[in-house]
Each structure stands twice: as C-alpha cells, then as structure tokens.
Amino acid sequence: MPCLADWFRRLSGRDGASGKLRDIIILQEDSMVRRFNGRLAWVAGCAALFALATALPVTAQSTGMVKGVVKDTQGQPVDGAKVVIEMSEGTSRRFETKSNKKGEFIQIGLPSGAYRVTAEKDKLTSNTADVRVRISATAEANLVLGAPGAAAASKEAIAKNAELKSTLEAGIAASNAGNDDEAIAKFVHATELKPDCADCFYNIAFLHSKKKEYDKAEAAYKKAIEIRPDYSDAYNGLANIYNAQRKFEEAGAASLKAAELSGGKPGALAGGNADAMFNQGVILWNAGKIADAKKQFEGVIAANPNHAEAHFQLGMALVNEGNLPGAAGEFETYLKIAPTGPNAAQAKALVEQLKK
Numbered sequence: 001m002p003c004l005a006d007w008f009r010r011l012s013g014r015d016g017a018s019g020k021l022r023d024i025i026i027l028q029e030d031s032m033v034r035r036f037n038g039r040l041a042w043v044a045g046c047a048a049l050f051a052l053a054t055a056l057p058v059t060a061q062s063t064g065m066v067k068g069v070v071k072d073t074q075g076q077p078v079d080g081a082k083v084v085i086e087m088s089e090g091t092s093r094r095f096e097t098k099s100n101k102k103g104e105f106i107q108i109g110l111p112s113g114a115y116r117v118t119a120e121k122d123k124l125t126s127n128t129a130d131v132r133v134r135i136s137a138t139a140e141a142n143l144v145l146g147a148p149g150a151a152a153a154s155k156e157a158i159a160k161n162a163e164l165k166s167t168l169e170a171g172i173a174a175s176n177a178g179n180d181d182e183a184i185a186k187f188v189h190a191t192e193l194k195p196d197c198a199d200c201f202y203n204i205a206f207l208h209s210k211k212k213e214y215d216k217a218e219a220a221y222k223k224a225i226e227i228r229p230d231y232s233d234a235y236n237g238l239a240n241i242y243n244a245q246r247k248f249e250e251a252g253a254a255s256l257k258a259a260e261l262s263g264g265k266p267g268a269l270a271g272g273n274a275d276a277m278f279n280q281g282v283i284l285w286n287a288g289k290i291a292d293a294k295k296q297f298e299g300v301i302a303a304n305p306n307h308a309e310a311h312f313q314l315g316m317a318l319v320n321e322g323n324l325p326g327a328a329g330e331f332e333t334y335l336k337i338a339p340t341g342p343n344a345a346q347a348k349a350l351v352e353q354l355k356k
Helices: 004-012 019-050 150-176 180-193 198-210 214-227 232-244 248-261 274-286 290-303 308-321 324-337 344-354
Strands: 063-071 082-087 094-098 104-111 113-121 129-133 138-140
Touching (some): 063 082, 094 104, 129 138, 150 180, 180 198, 198 214, 232 248, 232 274
Parallel strands (some): 063 138
Antiparallel strands (some): 063 104, 082 113, 113 129
C-alpha cells in the first residue's frame, strides 16, 4: 500500500505538513483493517442476534411471493380455504390468505427464507408444502385438503417446529449472555432439527468468527450460502473474516458478491447498499487499490450522501491523489455529519493542516 505520509512529503517538498499530520495519516493506514473488522462485526452481530428473533422490514426490492392451488382429494378446487404461510427458520412470522373459487391463492411481500405452507377448511387440513422464497421470485405450493395422513403430519411438524423455536431462543439467549460455546451448541442442534436452516449456520459462523476460529467460521458461512445462494449477509461475513486474516483478494470477491446481492453494482453511483459498497471500498484500500477504493466511496456517497465514514475515506483517497482542497472539503463534510464521530478528531486536525 502506498504510504500517504511519504507521498505528502514529496508533494509539499517539506517534511510533510507537520509531524502531527504524518502521524494522523499513518494511524489511518494502520487502523483501516481494525475499524473495518469492528464495524462489520457490529453489523453482522445485529443480524446474528436478531435475525431469528425479530422480523426485518419488508421492502419491494427484498421480498418474494408464494402462490399455489388448494384442491380436495377428488382434484376439485377448494374455495375459501385458509392458507397459512409460516417462516420455518426460527422466526414466528406468519401470513394468512384464502383461496378463491378456482382454489388459487397468492401471498406477496415475503422476506426471503424457508416457509411451511398449509391449508385448512371445515376441520380438514392439507399436506405441508415446504418452499423457499427468494428475492423477486415466486415459489409454488400446491395443497390437497384432506390428504391421507395430513393431520398427523401437521401435528408432527408443529411439534418439531416448537422444538426448533425453543432451541433457537436458547441459542440467542446464550449468545446475549456471552456464552458463545453454549450458543454454538444450540445452533448446531437446530441444524440437526432443520438441516436447511441457513440462519442457523450463519449464527454458528458469526460466533466462531468472534472467537477468531476463522476456519470453522468460513465453513459455516459457506454452508449458509450453499443453502441460500442469495444470502448477502453471509457473503459479508466471509468478507469480514478474510479481511481479519488480511486475505484481501478473497475479501474483495466476497464483498463484491454481497454488494451485487444487495442491489449495488461495483462503482455504482446511485442506489444499492451503501454499507456493502463501503465495506468493499475498505477492502480495496487495504489491498492497496486506492483508485478502486475511491470509486466505491464515491458510490457510497451517491447512494447515501450522509454516510460520514465514506466522506472521511474519500478525503483520504483525495489526499493520496494530491487533491488537497477536495480532501479538505470531504473532511469538513464529515465533521458536519458526524461532529462527534470516531474520526472527528482526525478530520479536524487534517482540515487545519490542509488549509495552511
């Protein structure tokens, strides 16, 4: 990675702007990996501890739908059957709709994940259809009301889901209490109850990453992705652990995939996931790809003009280019947005030195 202090000395023809400025710039270089790790771990931690306990906000760009048909044992459509669509990966999210005269039903606005779909009418229950909802995609569930063994199967599924739910709640409680080993054991048991529980593997991976057991974390993140190929948080988790090990090429690839899945494109100047783009920019910076990192920080600001850290990092990139007035402007913007932010003292000192 280029040394910004050395560059600044060459540019100014003197021993940097000041010893203080050199110290600040060098400190910035050394702290990039640490700040990225802490920041992403916080984001991942929120997802890990609450993904199975709370529902995420539903948006048009991050939901899918389920549709299907309810028929009786004679193959005739059933009108007015209550269709229950219940998330089966730990949360208690539940959606209900009804079939029309043709037996058809549809439910939109579903977050991605695994669901269990059943129907009932006049004390008759249907078979259980297990489906996976993906972003901007349609899953199909065809149900037969009064199918042989449907009631027994439904009771068994309810009991198994109750055990899964209690296991996940115990895992979350253990994690909140700082008992990471116990939490891992609970989430591992959850995967035995439901082998396709992507969120369970994600939480296992996150907890291993907290313990710096990176090989185990990597395996669990990859398992979560195998189950749910569009799991952007798991790709961000991979980027996090690769970055912690200074495997910047692997981190960059994982971060790029996370950004794509989140709706952003490399260097995109509008839309997309600002945090994913920022993380990618940090990884590129750590890998010494300053020009590419700058494009990412510009993309973050275009997507979210109030992203303070992106303004700070863009300022550092502009210092590296020799655009000192532009850099000063970015540091000033940072101070307006985050006057007490983690880089406020550095930004203030840089503005003072760059304007001399």
